[in-house]
Amino acid sequence: MRRLIPAALLCVLLSATARGDEPIRLDIVDYAIPKSLTGAPGNAEAGKKVFLTRTLGNCLACHQVSALKSEEFHGEFGPSLDGVATRYNTAQLRLIVADPKRIFTDTVMPAFYKNDGLNRVRPEFVGKSVLTAAQVEDVVAFLETLK
Amino acid sequence: MSIRYGSLAGLATAALVLSAVATSGEELERKGIPAPPGHVFQTIISGYQFRTKETRALQDDDLENPGFLAVERAADVWKTVDGGEGKSCMSCHGEAEKTMKGVGAAMPKWSEKLNKPVNLEQQINICRTEHMKAEPWAFKSKELTDMTTFVRFQSRGLPVAVKTDGPMSPWFEKGKEIYYTRVGQLDLACASCHEKNNGKFMRADFLSQGQTNGFPTYRLRDQRLIPLHERFEGCMFDVRGVPYKPLSDEFLALELYVAWRGIGLPVETPSVRN
Ligand code: HEC
Ligand code: HEC
Ligand code: HEC
Numbered sequence: 001m002r003r004l005i006p007a008a009l010l011c012v013l014l015s016a017t018a019r020g021d022e023p024i025r026l027d028i029v030d031y032a033i034p035k036s037l038t039g040a041p042g043n044a045e046a047g048k049k050v051f052l053t054r055t056l057g058n059c060l061a062c063h064q065v066s067a068l069k070s071e072e073f074h075g076e077f078g079p080s081l082d083g084v085a086t087r088y089n090t091a092q093l094r095l096i097v098a099d100p101k102r103i104f105t106d107t108v109m110p111a112f113y114k115n116d117g118l119n120r121v122r123p124e125f126v127g128k129s130v131l132t133a134a135q136v137e138d139v140v141a142f143l144e145t146l147k
Numbered sequence: 148m149s150i151r152y153g154s155l156a157g158l159a160t161a162a163l164v165l166s167a168v169a170t171s172g173e174e175l176e177r178k179g180i181p182a183p184p185g186h187v188f189q190t191i192i193s194g195y196q197f198r199t200k201e202t203r204a205l206q207d208d209d210l211e212n213p214g215f216l217a218v219e220r221a222a223d224v225w226k227t228v229d230g231g232e233g234k235s236c237m238s239c240h241g242e243a244e245k246t247m248k249g250v251g252a253a254m255p256k257w258s259e260k261l262n263k264p265v266n267l268e269q270q271i272n273i274c275r276t277e278h279m280k281a282e283p284w285a286f287k288s289k290e291l292t293d294m295t296t297f298v299r300f301q302s303r304g305l306p307v308a309v310k311t312d313g314p315m316s317p318w319f320e321k322g323k324e325i326y327y328t329r330v331g332q333l334d335l336a337c338a339s340c341h342e343k344n345n346g347k348f349m350r351a352d353f354l355s356q357g358q359t360n361g362f363p364t365y366r367l368r369d370q371r372l373i374p375l376h377e378r379f380e381g382c383m384f385d386v387r388g389v390p391y392k393p394l395s396d397e398f399l400a401l402e403l404y405v406a407w408r409g410i411g412l413p414v415e416t417p418s419v420r421n
Contacts, residue, residue: 061350076347108343110333118334120389125332 023116024129031103032091037113037133047142050135057131057139062109067146077108084146093143097136112136177346180411187342188356193412194364197346197355198420202367206419214296214365214417217289217372221297224290230281236294239278243301251299252414253308255403257315264318264399267295268374286393292372296363299416306413307360309406322404325397331388337405340382357382358409359402361418368421375402 027035036042051057052071060068062077088096095102098113112131131139179192195203205211225236225243240246255264265273271294272283284291311319329336340349341357348354362375376393379401383390391397 058350073348073350075349077344077349108335108339110335118330118332119328120330120383121332122384122387122389125387128332130332 022127024114026095026098026102026113028095028102029091031095032089033094033098034091036137037094037098038137040137042134042137042139042141044138044141044145047135047138047140050131050139051142056135057112059139065146081143081146085144086147090140090144093140094136097131097139097143112139183410186410187408191358191409191412192345192356193360193409193415194355194358194420195361195415195418197353202419202421205367206415212365212417212419213370214363214372214419217293217296217363217417218300220289221293224294225297230275230279232278232280234279236274239274243298247298247301249302249305249308251416252302252305253310254299255309255399255406257310257313262314263396264315264403266375266394266399266402267298268376269394269399271295271298287374287377292363292374295374296372296417299363299414302414303416304413306411307406307409309403309410311403311407315403318400318403319407321397322400322402325391325401326404330383331386333386333388335386337382337401356408357405358412359405360409360412361415361420363416364418364420366420372417 026033048068049056051059052068054061059081060071060074062075064074064076064080064082066080066082068074084093092103096104099111100107100109101111110130113129113133113136115127115129177192177196179188179190179196182188182191195206198206205213209215222243228235228238236243251267254270255266256270257263258265258270268286268291271291275281276283284294309315326337329339337357340354345354345356359375362378363372364378365371366373374393376398379398380390380393391401
């Protein structure tokens with residue numbers, strides 16, 4: 001954890017992760033998630049790492065970002081994320097990362113904060129989301145820097 | 148239902164521009180064959196067309212193509228007696244160059260005896276166990292992949308010509324259903340990558356139509372020939388899904404359906420891929 005989280009909240013988070021099989025319920029209002037998934041703001045630097053790491057966000061598999069030009073291999077499945085923070089507000093970006101199918105029906109972009117309703121999931125990932133709530137917040141904070 | 152926010156109109160334009168850039172030039176280079184009416188693609192394109200010049204050159208040169216070692220090995224095994232009946236493949240089938248011509252292009256085929264389709268690997272093992280009284284070869288074993296490559300090589304250049312009607316049709320439908328079903332934690336279907344996004348990069352991977360005309364295919368990364376069902380397994384595993392078992396009914400159905408998606412493409416076995 002790279003930021004201070006009140007101890008009580010941390011306990012809640014950890015126990016939520018431990019009981020990984022409980023389905024995640026998103027607090028969606030008007031095609032957006034206004035509230036932080038952790039109750040705290042994310043960290044953009046950490047989010048950049050999550051964004052790039054192949055076993056985590058691996059967002060560059062599908063997107064291009066000019067600010068990350070030094071990274072090799074930008075994918076072409078999705079649009080460039082340059083200026084994405086001017087197109088969407090934080091609450092919208094949070095839903096796009098957490099569960100993009102709520103907005104882009106039938107998209108190929110995976111939901112990063114969803115742990116049920118999936119088909120033939122490998123046992124080590126059953127009941128788990130691709131990213132944790134904190135990692136989603138970090139990625140959202142990073143997306144906020146793409147103005 | 149796709150436009151939720153005002154700014155999405157801008158996204159659509161951006162995506163259009165992007166795909167126009169991504170497909171220019173290279174697309175023209177990728178030759179294919181016109182698809183029959185009612186097919187999902189307009190042009191059916193072999194995976195060969197999506198690979199680099201270097202990889203293609205390796206496939207084009209029979210002396211350089213590492214897949215040919217398998218063809219040579221299996222050509223010897225073809226003539227080698229094995230099993231309780233004291234027979235070799237040749238005892239029953241004679242010269243493979245003649246009797247096996249076209250066989251690999253038409254697999255999987257309906258088997259009256261088993262009342263289901265069989266693919267090349269399965270037929271070879273049926274011959275071993277039933278006709279030769281020999282042990283079946285394990286899936287992914289060098290022996291089975293070599294022989295599969297050898298038999299399919301006898302169809303090189305001939306068009307993929309699977310039958311999908313009659314008793315095959317429920318299998319075809321099953322395969323189609325699997326092809327379009329999203330699986331795994333990443334929730335992607337075969338179609339998400341090979342239908343919607345072929346011709347695009349997914350990070351370092353340049354996506355093809357996922358055609359099967361080159362199988363078994365020599366993969367430079369693995370330094371060996373990869374049978375088709377292992378490729379299917381890999382694609383399902385990568386989206387964090389539980390793959391079906393090699394030679395399962397599900398993969399047989401998928402093999403039939405995907406072969407149809409490449410109907411008319413020349414068999415390229417042994418092809419070379421990165
Ligand atoms: C497998 C492909 C894939 C991956 C991986 C992926 N995306 Fe996407 N993303 C897409 C596609 C495709 C779209 C366009 C939406 C659609 O399908 O209509 C999109 C849209 C978006 C948008 C909206 C962009 C706009 O301008 O409208 C954002 C923001 C976004 N993705 C962020 C991310 C982040 C952050 C990650 C990683 C945590 C990620 N994506 C991973 C494919 C992907
Ligand atoms: C997340 C993306 C993705 C998904 C989903 C996917 N594949 Fe693939 N597949 C690839 C990549 C990357 C390659 C290697 C590059 C290429 O040939 O397209 C590949 C290669 C293949 C090939 C070899 C093509 C050749 O010419 O050698 C076949 C066949 C194939 N896939 C079939 C399938 C089937 C069937 C499914 C569904 C069960 C599937 N794929 C799902 C990404 C995917
Ligand atoms: C004793 C006879 C016999 C031997 C030995 C034998 N086969 Fe067969 N093979 C058959 C018969 C009979 C069929 C027709 C299908 C069936 O009854 O299984 C067949 C069918 C095939 C087919 C499908 C042909 C088609 O037109 O679809 C292939 C491929 C094949 N055999 C390969 C082999 C290989 C490889 C070997 C050696 C490892 C082998 N066979 C050994 C009898 C034999």
